Amino acid sequence: MSNPVLVIDQLVVERGGRRIVDGLSLTLAGGEIYALLGGNGAGKSTTLFAILGFLARSGGGLTIGGQDPATAIEAVRAQIAYLPENVALYDHLTARENVDYLLKIADCRRSRAEIEAAFLSVGLAAPAWEQRAGSFSKGMRQKTAIALAMLRDTPLLLLDEPTSGLDPAASADFHALLETLAARGVAVLMVTHDLLGAADTADRIGLISGGRIASEWSAQTSEPRFDLNALHDGFARVR
Amino acid sequence: MSNLAREFGFMLRSRSALMALALLAICASAAVALGLASVARDRAAIDRMIAGQATEERALAAFVKDAGSGAYYGFQPTWDAPSDLAFAALGSRDIAPAMLRVRALALEAQIYENEAANPELALPGRFDLAFVVIYLAPLVLIALLHDLWSGEREAGRYHALAAMPGANRRLWSARVLVRLGGVLAALLLPFAVGALIAGTAPLRALGFAGLIGLVALLWTAIILIVARRGSRSAVHAASLAAIWFALTLVAPAGANLAINAAVPVPDGAALARENREYVHAGWDRPRDQTMRDFLKLYPQLAPGAAIPPTFHWKWYFAFQHLGDRHVAQQSQAYRDGIARRAELARAAGWLLPPAGLAQAMTALARTDIAAQLDYQMRIRAYHQRLREFFYDYLFSEKPFGPDDLADVPRFDPAIDS
Numbered sequence: 001m002s003n004p005v006l007v008i009d010q011l012v013v014e015r016g017g018r019r020i021v022d023g024l025s026l027t028l029a030g031g032e033i034y035a036l037l038g039g040n041g042a043g044k045s046t047t048l049f050a051i052l053g054f055l056a057r058s059g060g061g062l063t064i065g066g067q068d069p070a071t072a073i074e075a076v077r078a079q080i081a082y083l084p085e086n087v088a089l090y091d092h093l094t095a096r097e098n099v100d101y102l103l104k105i106a107d108c109r110r111s112r113a114e115i116e117a118a119f120l121s122v123g124l125a126a127p128a129w130e131q132r133a134g135s136f137s138k139g140m141r142q143k144t145a146i147a148l149a150m151l152r153d154t155p156l157l158l159l160d161e162p163t164s165g166l167d168p169a170a171s172a173d174f175h176a177l178l179e180t181l182a183a184r185g186v187a188v189l190m191v192t193h194d195l196l197g198a199a200d201t202a203d204r205i206g207l208i209s210g211g212r213i214a215s216e217w218s219a220q221t222s223e224p225r226f227d228l229n230a231l232h233d234g235f236a237r238v239r
Numbered sequence: 240m241s242n243l244a245r246e247f248g249f250m251l252r253s254r255s256a257l258m259a260l261a262l263l264a265i266c267a268s269a270a271v272a273l274g275l276a277s278v279a280r281d282r283a284a285i286d287r288m289i290a291g292q293a294t295e296e297r298a299l300a301a302f303v304k305d306a307g308s309g310a311y312y313g314f315q316p317t318w319d320a321p322s323d324l325a326f327a328a329l330g331s332r333d334i335a336p337a338m339l340r341v342r343a344l345a346l347e348a349q350i351y352e353n354e355a356a357n358p359e360l361a362l363p364g365r366f367d368l369a370f371v372v373i374y375l376a377p378l379v380l381i382a383l384l385h386d387l388w389s390g391e392r393e394a395g396r397y398h399a400l401a402a403m404p405g406a407n408r409r410l411w412s413a414r415v416l417v418r419l420g421g422v423l424a425a426l427l428l429p430f431a432v433g434a435l436i437a438g439t440a441p442l443r444a445l446g447f448a449g450l451i452g453l454v455a456l457l458w459t460a461i462i463l464i465v466a467r468r469g470s471r472s473a474v475h476a477a478s479l480a481a482i483w484f485a486l487t488l489v490a491p492a493g494a495n496l497a498i499n500a501a502v503p504v505p506d507g508a509a510l511a512r513e514n515r516e517y518v519h520a521g522w523d524r525p526r527d528q529t530m531r532d533f534l535k536l537y538p539q540l541a542p543g544a545a546i547p548p549t550f551h552w553k554w555y556f557a558f559q560h561l562g563d564r565h566v567a568q569q570s571q572a573y574r575d576g577i578a579r580r581a582e583l584a585r586a587a588g589w590l591l592p593p594a595g596l597a598q599a600m601t602a603l604a605r606t607d608i609a610a611q612l613d614y615q616m617r618i619r620a621y622h623q624r625l626r627e628f629f630y631d632y633l634f635s636e637k638p639f640g641p642d643d644l645a646d647v648p649r650f651d652p653a654i655d656s
Contacts (some may be wrong), residue, residue, distance in 0.1 A: 022421050076387055078404035089396030104245045106403045148413075185624045 005030050005065060005079075005155045005187035008116050012059035012211075013043070013050045018149040020046040022211030023060070024143070026189075030155060033178055033188040035128035035198030037235055042096035044191035047208075048158050051189075052082060056133055064156055078106075081149035085161040087141040091134030095124065095144050097134050102148055111153045118147040122177055138169035146177050148186075157181060165195050200224045243420075244414035247277030250417055256383055263371070263379045265424035269367045271433035274326035277367075278437065281325075283338050285318040288338055292316055300641035304631030305654045307552025308624075309639055309647070314340040317621055317650040319614040322605040323439040324447055327430060328369035328597075330606025339618060345518045345562035347570050350615055351511035368430055368512040370602040372451050373593055374487055376422055377458040380478045381419040386472035387411065393472060419459050426451050446603055453594050481554055489593040502583065505569045505575030517565040533557035536564065543634035553633045559625065581608040595645045615653060624648045 013021040020042040028034050036220060038044050049055040052061060052099040053069035062069060069076040084117055089098045096115060103110055110118075119129055122143040142162065154193065157178075163171040171194070178188055178201055191200055198205050205226065207215040215234045219225040250256050295314065303309045312538040325332060341349050391397040400406055427448055428464070435445040465478050523528060526546065530553075534541050546554050563570075588595025602606035628648050632639045 012623075049398075052398070052399070074404050075403055077406075080402060082399055084395065084398050088399070097252075101245065101249060102403070105400070107405060108408060132270040152295075153655065185604065221632045238379070 001010055003030055004028060005059070006189060006194070008047070008051075008059035009061045009062070010162045011047065011050060011057055013046050013055055014058045015046065015055070018068055019058075020211055021050065021057075022206070024212045025060075026206065028156075028187045028189055030187050032184050032204070033190070033202045035203060035205045036189065036191045036208055037195060037198060038191075038195070043211045044208055048191060048220065051158060052078065052080065053074075078087060079154050080156045080158055081148060081152050081154045082158045083145050083149065083160065083162055085141065085164060087145040088139070089133035089136070089141055092132060093132055094130045094132055095119070095140075096129045096138070098144060099148050099151065099213035103151055106152055108152050114151060115147070118150045119144075121150065121180065122147045123173060137166075137170075138165050139173070142166070142170075142174060143177070146174075146181070149186075150181065155185070155187060157186050157188045159191055159192075161194075161198045162190055163192065163194045172200075173198055181226050186189075194230075195231055198230060199224075199231060203229065209237075242411045243417055246410075247411040247420075249414075250421060251642055253289075256418070258460075259379045259382045260421045260425050262471070263376060263422060264393040264429065266371045266375055266428050267368060268432075270366055270371045271326065271429040271481050274329060275433055275436055277329055277332070278321045279445070281332065285316075285320060288316045288318065288340065294307050300644055303639070303641055303644065305326050305552070306629050306639035306643075307638070309644060310343040310556065310633075311551070312342075313644070313647060314342055315621075315625060315637045315647065315650060316340050317614075317618050318652075319610070319617075320652065323437050324443055325606050326433050326437050327367065327447055328600040328604035328606055329367045330364045330369075330601035330604060331608060331611050332606050333491040335611040335614075337614075341618060341622055341625070343559075343622070343629050345514055345559045346562050346619065346622045347514040347566050348511040348518075350618060351507040351514075351573075355451065357425050368426070368433070372426055372600070373597045375391060376426055377454060377483050377487065377593070379425075380419070380458045381456065381462055381483065381517060384415065384459065385466055385475040387414065387463070388467050389466065389470065389472040389475055392469075413487035414460065415463065419455060421457055421644065423452060426455070430466045440505055443603065445533050447600065450596055451598050452601065454593065456459060457592050457596070467587040486591060487593045488627070490591050491587075493589060494584070494594070498580050498583045498587070503577050504580065505573045507573060510566055510569050510573060513569065514562050514566045518559055519563035521562065524558065526554055529554060529558045529561060532561055536560070537630065538633040540552050540630060556629065556633065572616070577608060619651075621648070621650045 008024055010021060011021050011024045019043075024043065024047060026034070026036075028150040036044050036047065046055060050057050051064065051069065053073040058072065064076045065079045067075045067079070069214070089095075091102070093101060095120045096119075099115055099118075103115075116126075116129070119126075124143045125139065126149060128136070128140060159178075163174055166179070168175060175197055178190075182188055182203075190198070190202075203219050205217045206213040208212065217226055217231060217234075246561065292315075296536065299309070299312055303312065316338065317340070321335075321337070336455070357551075386393075388397060388577065391400055400410060403410065430451065433439075434447075461482060462479055465482070466475050468475070472476075530544055530546065534544055544553065549566075585598055589597050596606065602609065625648055626648075631637070632643075
């Protein structure tokens with residue numbers, strides 16, 4: 001794999017004396033979408049938190065763009081955009097004000113035109129730009145957050161259960177957005193329970209069990225991209 | 240700087256933060272205005288008293304026949320002018336006399352007509368800028384900062400924000416600094432206006448502003464320590480309210496009770512009564528005994544100490560002074576006790592920083608117990624000059640008339656110390 005953005009090698013993360021992630025390995029290249037599936041408590045979110053530097057690892061290796069979060073956390077975070085399961089914006093600010101404010105926190109200067117272009121590319125209609133985020137649906141908040149991620153132009157996007165609570169149409173829109181980002185060279189790692197959504201979008205799907213990747217599938221070049229029966233069986237075994 | 244500007248703009252969009260800061264600014268402005276008015280009232284009263292002295296002396300000149308009547312009827316003004324910072328920390332000026340008209344009679348009863356408590360650690364009572372800084376500003380800081388992290392966590396934004404590069408420096412630090420700056424501005428701007436009006440010396444004003452800054456920094460540190468814990472905002476708010484209650488109200492009041500119990504101080508009113516009773520009993524004590532006792536204190540007056548069998552001012556002023564000597568030990572014990580209490584209160588201030596900073600404010604403003612005792616000592620020094628001026632006339636039988644009233648010593652805060 002050329003130019004990997006994310007390299008995880010035998011990662012071990014413990015919480016409360018218990019190994020949540022235990023020898024997980026994963027490499028992700030720019031433009032690739034990786035879906036990490038697993039049951040509750042399998043270690044999906046813990047893996048994301050280790051990548052973000054919120055949790056220290058007990059063993060193994062982890063680099064983002066060649067930087068180790070244990071030693072260069074700010075440099076690592078500068079390369080990551082992170083969308084939590086429930087994207088929360090400042091309700092009293094408009095979509096534009098939210099993005100403007102959060103971009104400034106990330107020390108990222110973008111013009112008004114660039115922000116509007118990002119809104120348009122994620123499908124956020126112009127009337128919503130000046131609406132307070134308090135009135136936004138989950139889909140609109142996610143679009144705003146994706147626009148923010150696009151504007152930050154980070155090489156790695158981490159998503160935590162991005163489609164939970166979205167209706168099928170919004171979920172399809174969201175996956176289309178991910179493909180747009182991947183086409184721009186962004187590496188996407190999402191943890192999800194949404195097997196069908198992952199199968200639609202991901203280039204690879206990893207099944208996490210016992211804190212490590214138990215099975216992994218790569219998308220075929222022809223339809224169907226994944227053997228859904230095999231995915232379903234695998235997911236059923238580890239859930 | 241851009242981080243601060245960003246967070247400043249963000250704070251301006253928060254109605255609750257603006258309301259809290261506006262309320263604090265209104266309280267601080269009102270406190271400064273009331274402090275300035277109080278100081279102006281004090282100055283006006285002192286000016287009226289000094290101006291009225293000329294009228295009083297003209298009236299006295301109409302009937303004064305000798306040094307005794309001049310000393311007996313002549314009230315002399317003394318005063319403790321408010322400092323240029325008194326408007327910001329009124330301290331004990333609202334309960335201790337800032338002016339006293341004294342006569343050459345027994346002094347202690349004149350001084351202790353107003354009993355003085357130890358207000359250093361007492362519950363809040365006066366409304367001045369120091370009160371706003373010590374008691375109200377921490378509450379506003381708590382309101383602004385208690386949910387710094389927990390509020391974001393509860394809103395679901397915390398991890399997304401924390402994942403931003405430089406979040407600690409660019410977000411949290413800037414947010415704390417802007418909110419702290421808002422509180423400081425709400426306190427310091429009214430203070431600066433007050434200091435300009437009061438003509439406060441720049442260094443002293445800076446010193447007081449520094450104390451305001453220390454109070455704000457102390458509470459910010461306490462709040463951040465609590466807010467860093469991963470509890471809910473409501474838990475943080477309740478914990479901080481409890482800490483505020485303990486540090487600013489309960490512990491100082493408890494320390495005050497403990498200090499007062501540990502350091503008994505003679506009752507000032509009882510001391511005044513004892514002084515008066517001894518003086519009144521002087522009429523019935525053997526006159527030669529009174530004069531002998533007095534001359535032990537003033538042997539240089541012996542050549543002119545002879546008195547006739549009838550009333551004479553020499554004898555009268557002798558037993559007046561002996562009244563003061565009778566309660567001298569009690570008076571000293573009173574002053575020592577008050578000073579000791581203040582000393583212990585200062586020591587307690589190291590353990591109770593809000594109380595310690597409040598004391599530092601009144602000390603800098605010269606409105607503390609030490610300033611009150613210092614004024615009493617200046618009165619005593621002046622009273623001695625006043626008495627001895629009249630003793631000279633009385634014991635040398637020098638004639639004293641209306642023209643001599645102009646030579647009566649005047650209270651001078653610079654030399655009566």
